Structures are given as structure tokens and as C-alpha cells.
Amino acid sequence: MTETSAPVFDRVAIVGIGxxxxxxxxxxxxxGVARVVVCADRSEAACAKALDLGIVDEAMVDPGAAVRGADxxxxxxxxxxxxxxxxxxxxxxxxxxxxxxVGSVKQAAVRDIGPVLPGGVHFVPAHPVAGTExxxxxxxxxELFQGRWCIVTPPPGTDAAAVQRVTALxxxxxxxxxxxxxxxxxxILAITSHLPHLIAYTIVGTAADLEEETKSAVIQFSAGGFRxxxxxxxxxxxMWRDIFLNNREAVLEILQRFTEDLTALQRAIRWGxxxxxxxxxxxxxAIRRGIIDARQA
Amino acid sequence: MTETSAPVFDRVAIVGIGxxxxxxxxxxxxxGVARVVVCADRSEAACAKALDLGIVDEAMVDPGAAVRGADxxxxxxxxxxxxxxxxxxxxxxxxxxxxxxVGSVKQAAVRDIGPVLPGGVHFVPAHPVAGTExxxxxxxxxELFQGRWCIVTPPPGTDAAAVQRVTALxxxxxxxxxxxxxxxxxxILAITSHLPHLIAYTIVGTAADLEEETKSAVIQFSAGGFRxxxxxxxxxxxMWRDIFLNNREAVLEILQRFTEDLTALQRAIRWGxxxxxxxxxxxxxAIRRGIIDARQA
Numbered sequence: 001m002t003e004t005s006a007p008v009f010d011r012v013a014i015v016g017i018g019x020x021x022x023x024x025x026x027x028x029x030x031x032g033v034a035r036v037v038v039c040a041d042r043s044e045a046a047c048a049k050a051l052d053l054g055i056v057d058e059a060m061v062d063p064g065a066a067v068r069g070a071d072x073x074x075x076x077x078x079x080x081x082x083x084x085x086x087x088x089x090x091x092x093x094x095x096x097x098x099x100x101x102v103g104s105v106k107q108a109a110v111r112d113i114g115p116v117l118p119g120g121v122h123f124v125p126a127h128p129v130a131g132t133e134x135x136x137x138x139x140x141x142x143e144l145f146q147g148r149w150c151i152v153t154p155p156p157g158t159d160a161a162a163v164q165r166v167t168a169l170x171x172x173x174x175x176x177x178x179x180x181x182x183x184x185x186x187x188i189l190a191i192t193s194h195l196p197h198l199i200a201y202t203i204v205g206t207a208a209d210l211e212e213e214t215k216s217a218v219i220q221f222s223a224g225g226f227r228x229x230x231x232x233x234x235x236x237x238x239m240w241r242d243i244f245l246n247n248r249e250a251v252l253e254i255l256q257r258f259t260e261d262l263t264a265l266q267r268a269i270r271w272g273x274x275x276x277x278x279x280x281x282x283x284x285x286a287i288r289r290g291i292i293d294a295r296q297a
Numbered sequence: 298m299t300e301t302s303a304p305v306f307d308r309v310a311i312v313g314i315g316x317x318x319x320x321x322x323x324x325x326x327x328x329g330v331a332r333v334v335v336c337a338d339r340s341e342a343a344c345a346k347a348l349d350l351g352i353v354d355e356a357m358v359d360p361g362a363a364v365r366g367a368d369x370x371x372x373x374x375x376x377x378x379x380x381x382x383x384x385x386x387x388x389x390x391x392x393x394x395x396x397x398x399v400g401s402v403k404q405a406a407v408r409d410i411g412p413v414l415p416g417g418v419h420f421v422p423a424h425p426v427a428g429t430e431x432x433x434x435x436x437x438x439x440e441l442f443q444g445r446w447c448i449v450t451p452p453p454g455t456d457a458a459a460v461q462r463v464t465a466l467x468x469x470x471x472x473x474x475x476x477x478x479x480x481x482x483x484x485i486l487a488i489t490s491h492l493p494h495l496i497a498y499t500i501v502g503t504a505a506d507l508e509e510e511t512k513s514a515v516i517q518f519s520a521g522g523f524r525x526x527x528x529x530x531x532x533x534x535x536m537w538r539d540i541f542l543n544n545r546e547a548v549l550e551i552l553q554r555f556t557e558d559l560t561a562l563q564r565a566i567r568w569g570x571x572x573x574x575x576x577x578x579x580x581x582x583a584i585r586r587g588i589i590d591a592r593q594a
Contacts, residue, residue: 080571104521129520133585149518178517188514191504193521198566199496200522202559204581206551207488209558217485219587220475221446223426224401224490225497227588228525234585237578244566244574254503255563259556261506262499266552269495269541274377277541281534284501288430288531290516291524 008168009098011036013070015063015085017050018236019131020102021076022140024173025055030142033172040066041137049137064092072169075101079108080242086116095120098162100169102128104189104239106153106182108246114155122162126152127185128175129193133234146174153182190250194243195258198251200232201240305465306395308333310367312360312382314347315533316428317399318373319437321470322352327439330469337363338434346434361389369466372398376405377539383413392417395459397466399425401486401536403450403479405543411452419459423449424482425472426490430531443471450479487547491540492555495548497529498537 012034014021021039028034039056040063041047047059060066067073067089077085082101093099099121103109109125117123130148132139150170154163167177207218207226222230244251268276309331311318318336325331336353337360338344344356357363364370364386374382379398390396396418400406406422414420427445429436447467451460464474504515504523519527541548565573 129518131521148520151518184514188511188518189521191507191511191515192518192523195500196522196526198562199500199559201578201581202562203492203496203555204584205577206555206558208580208584209554210488214485214488215584216587217481218488219584219591221426221448221485221489222588222591223445224428224486225493225529226489228529229493230581230585230588232522232525233578233581235578237575237582240578241571241574245569245571248566248569251566252563255559257506258500258503259559261503262496262552262556265495265499266549269545270549272542272545274538274542277538278534280502281498281530281532281537283505284498284527284530285534287501287505287516288527290513291519291527294516294519 007032007035008165008172009034009072011038011070012072012074013067014039014056015041015066015073015075015089016077016081017041017046017056017059017137018076019135019139020128020144021074022050022053022055022137023142023144024074024076024102025050026140026142027145027173028169029055031172031174033169034072038066038070046137053137055137055140063089067094067097068092069094070097072098072100072165075099075103075113078236078239078242079103079105079246080238082109082112083116086113090116090118093118093121097121098165099123100126100166102126104193104243105247106151106185110153110155110182122159124152124154124158124162124166125182126150126166126170127189128170130175131235133231135236143174145170148175150175150177151185152177152179153185154179155182186247186250190247190254194247194251195254197232197235197240198244198255199258200229203229204233304329304332305462305469306331306368308335308367310364310370311336311353312338312363312370312372312386313374313378314338314343314353314356314434315373316432316436317425317441318371319347319350319352319434320439320441321371321373321399322347323437323439324442324470325466326352328469328471330466331369335363335367343434350434352434352437360386364391364394365389366391367394369395369397369462372396372400372410375533375536375539376400376402376543377535379406380409380413383410387413387415390415390418394418395462396420397423397463399423401490401540402544403448403482407450407452407479419456421449421451421455421459421463422479423447423463423467424486425467428532430528432533440471442467445472447472447474448482449474449476450482451476452479483544483547487544487551491544491548492551494529494532494537495541495552496555497526501527501530
């Protein structure tokens with residue numbers, strides 16, 4: 001995946017140097033996608049850490065200063081901070097710069113960032129479908145995006161050359177890129193990511209409320225399925241709060257379907273309807289086979 | 298883990314040669330826990346496969362024939378088959394034999410197996426907390442139980458020497474053994490295993506009912522959390538049907554708590570209550586840390 005050709009961008013500014021931002025910083029330089037990478041983070045400790053790790057050329061608290069002269073600016077903050085960050089950086093953006101982000105909801109990104117930007121810059125939202133349950137600049141690694149999808153969601157009328165450069169950036173760090181409408185992205189991710197996280201957060205919370213003796217046994221014998229949920233439910237709380245608040249309609253819609261289906265299975269358990277359970281459990285195997293065939297397993 | 302001392306049992310009969318049964322057959326011989334391992338399975342193809350794989354000394358369809366002369370009999374069928382299998386084998390059991398099982402529910406095992414057995418044999422239910430989403434004799438492997446818990450749940454009055462031998466069997470194949478009451482086991486597993494499986498089956502079923510175009514996108518972009526659920530939801534349908542039917546009370550009780558908690562989060566999303574979400578998502582991280590500290594992650 002190492003690029004020997006010219007970098008896609010000369011100077012990239014990353015705003016928010018957490019798990020995704022710091023992984024991107026590492027990857028941009030390691031794969032030669034950018035020549036200079038600077039970052040802004042409102043945490044001075046995170047800035048110091050990023051410099052200490054040697055993953056950026058410069059780090060500062062002020063995003064307005066960080067984006068000056070940058071050919072590309074990638075927002076890697078929680079989605080809830082987008083509007084404020086966009087307003088702060090808007091006056092300092094270089095004419096012709098490409099603005100992008102890595103957020104897990106895309107209609108809200110278009111809503112919050114698009115209107116604030118000045119004319120003459122190009123806004124191309126994107127979402128690398130990659131991550132771990134760990135947080136902070138030290139949790140990142142350059143290989144995080146390798147072989148993973150990045151979904152690019154340009155609003156209608158976006159400059160084709162800018163879309164092309166964002167696509168080249170993500171291909172350069174090893175991702176497979178797909179372009180789709182923001183609303184379609186949000187519907188699909190509500191199912192593949194947002195609802196699973198909500199469910200995992202819920203079940204782990206239910207366990208956390210158990211009396212102490214049962215809770216310690218649950219931790220001890222967690223290997224039977226629960227452990228996988230706790231990994232998911234250890235993800236960054238602020239990031240996930242903002243995802244649910246900003247993809248409300250799609251999450252509530254799929255959650256309603258899920259609740260209906262769960263109620264049907266609950267009823268089958270209560271009334272001892274074995275054939276209903278068996279039929280349902282057999283159907284779900286087919287989806288797993290689809291994922292294995294799509295080589296996503 | 299290789300044992301060089303005398304085997305715990307001379308001759309062991311395994312009834313049901315699927316993932317767990319075939320893993321146990323492999324492990325018993327590989328670690329020298331048993332000298333001779335025979336199996337019964339109602340599927341002739343599974344018997345032929347077990348012989349072909351060389352993991353048992355003898356294989357036959359009739360469980361009554363398989364248990365003749367066995368010092369230990371381990372039921373590895375779905376829980377729903379226990380009553381019928383116990384009745385079939387009862388007249389053929391060797392006096393003094395130890396009868397055990399590997400089922401994920403223990404009160405039902407005591408209920409279905411205990412009363413059918415003749416005097417002079419020892420019933421010691423057990424549950425190795427281990428498994429994969431794959432099924433059948435070819436899916437097993439000898440290392441499956443290494444470092445995993447096995448929960449032994451002897452009913453009151455069980456012969457101490459028999460409990461000791463079952464403990465030695467599971468220690469011999471690499472497990473850590475814990476003894477507890479059947480009802481406590483069922484309550485704990487309802488949370489750590491049964492509810493997570495029910496939830497995973499539900500969410501994957503919800504996705505399976507989506508219109509075709511969305512469904513294929515869900516499969517393509519499954520890496521964001523959904524993929525973990527599909528792995529869990531690919532587990533054996535008959536086995537899981539029987540678990541839910543036989544641990545009904547404990548599953549319905551924890552499911553009720555889960556539903557209340559999910560409804561509270563749903564409400565917070567609908568009304569934009571960010572601080573409720575953040576507080577909940579922060580709480581669940583503590584449980585993950587507990588699991589990491591318990592070295593179960």
C-alpha cells in the first residue's frame with residue numbers, strides 16, 4: 001500500500017487527534033499521502049502526546065491556527081462539535097481547500113458544516129468504517145483503515161475533483177471507497193453500527209445494575225457472548241452520544257423494528273413455541289453466510 | 298496440560314458428537330483423561346465422520362449400546378433431547394458409572410435426567426463455558442476448553458467422589474472448574490450468554506427482513522458492530538431453541554430488565570437528552586475494565 005507517487009495533499013490539518021485522527025495522521029505520512037500533517041485538539045495533553053509520539057509535524061489547541069495554509073482539513077472530533085469547529089475555522093481556510101470529516105453520521109455533517117463554510121472551499125464528507133473500542137492519540141495505528149470501507153457522501157453539486165482527491169486520500173491509506181447519498185449512509189449505518197452499539201450499551205448497563213454478587217459472577221463467566229458486547233460498549237461515550245443525537249430518525253426507525261421482533265421472540269419463549277424460535281434462528285445463519293461470502297467476516 | 302498420570306476414566310461414552318462432543322472426544326484422548334472413548338449419535342453420517350476423523354474408538358447410532366461398560370457417560374446433545382436419551386440409556390448403565398452433560402441450562406438437566414437414572418449411578422451435571430458458532434463433528438478441536446471455565450452443578454446429596462472425578466475430567470482437558478447451585482448457574486448464564494444470543498438473533502433477523510437492496514448494503518458494510526452479532530447468531534438453532542425453552546424464567550426476567558433499560562435510552566434519544574446517554578455509556582466502560590482485570594477479555 002506504500003505510495004511512491006506524489007502526495008495527494010501537501011499539507012493536511014486534522015482537527016481532533018483521538019483514535020481516528022491519530023490513526024489518520026500516522027497513515028497519511030507512513031503511506032506518503034500527505035507531506036506535512038498538523039493537528040489541533042482542544043486538549044493540551046492530547047497535543048503534547050501527538051508531538052511526543054511524533055505522528056504530527058505541529059500540534060496546537062486553536063483549530064483556526066491549525067487550518068491556515070492547509071490543502072485539506074479533516075474534522076475528527078465528535079459530531080456534536082462540528083458546528084462550532086466549522087465556525088471557528090471558516091475565516092482561516094485557504095481558498096480551494098478540501099474540507100472533510102470522519103463522522104459516523106453524514107446528514108448531520110452536511111447540515112452543520114456545509115452552510116458555515118466560505119465560498120471557494122470544497123466540502124466532501126466521508127466516513128471510514130473502522131475503529132476499536134480504545135480512545136485517545138496513543139490508541140491509533142497507521143493500519144487501521146487497511147481493507148476497510150470508507151463511505152464518501154458528497155452533497156449534490158460538489159466539485160468532482162475534490163471528491164476525487166478525498167477518494168485518493170482514503171485509497172492511499174488502504175481503504176476501499178464507496179460513494180453514496182448521505183441519507184442512504186445514515187440508514188445503513190443505523191443498522192450495521194448504531195443499533196448494535198445501542199444494544200450492547202444497554203445489555204452491559206443492565207448487567208451493571210445487578211446486585212454486586214451476581215455482577216462479579218457475570219464478569220467471571222463473561223465468555224459466553226456477553227464479553228463481545230462489553231468490548232463494543234467500551235467505545236467512546238461522547239462520540240456515541242453525538243451519533244445517537246444526530247441520527248435520531250434512522251436509529252428510532254430501526255429500533256422500532258428490532259423491538260417488535262424481540263417481542264415476538266419473547267412471546268415464543270413464554271409460550272414454548274419451539275418451532276418459531278428454530279425457524280428464526282435458522283434464518284439468521286443465511287445472513288452470516290452472506291457476510292462470509294462478501295469476505296467481511 | 299498433557300497428563301502423564303493414570304486416566305480419570307477408563308472408558309467414556311459421549312452421546313452426541315457435535316461441536317462440544319467431538320471437541321471433548323479429542324481432548325479426552327489427547328490429554329490422557331480417558332483410555333477409550335466411544336460415541337453415539339442419531340445421525341449415521343456424524344458417526345461415520347467421527348470414525349473417519351479418528352477421534353473415537355467406536356461410534357454407533359444406539360446410545361443404549363454405546364453406554365454399556367462405560368465408566369462415564371457425557372450427554373452432549375441439545376438439552377431438549379435429555380429426557381429421551383436418559384430413558385434410553387438408563388437400563389444399560391454400568392453400576393457406579395458417572396453420568397454428566399455439557400448443557401447450557403442446569404436446572405432442566407437435573408429435572409430431566411436425574412429422576413430417570415437407576416440407583417447406583419452418579420449424576421453430576423456440568424457446563425463447559427466454551428464454544429464457537431460452528432457445528433458438527435468436524436468443527437471440534439481438542440483445545441476448545443483450555444483456560445475456559447467449566448461450571449459443575451451437583452444436586453444436593455451427590456456423591457463427593459463422583460463430583461471430584463468430573464472436576465478432574467474438566468481440569469484434565471485444561472478447564473478451570475467452579476462448583477455452584479444449578480439455579481445460580483441458570484441466572485448467571487441468562488445474562489452472560491442466553492440474553493446476548495437472543496439479542497444477536499433478533500437484530501440479525503431484523504436485518505434479514507429489510508428490503509433486498511438495503512440488506513446487501515448491510516452485509517457489505519457490516520464491519521461496524523453488526524458483524525460480531527452475525528457470528529453469535531450463526532450458532533446452532535436447535536441447541537439455542539432448547540436453551541430458551543428450558544431457561545425460560547431466568548431469560549424472561551433479565552429480558553424484562555433489558556427492555557426497560559432500552560426503552561429509557563430510546564426515550565433519551567427521542568427527546569435529545571444527551572447527558573442521559575453520556576452517563577449510561579460511561580457506566581458501561583467500568584464493566585469492560587472489570588472483565589479485563591479478571592483476564593476474561
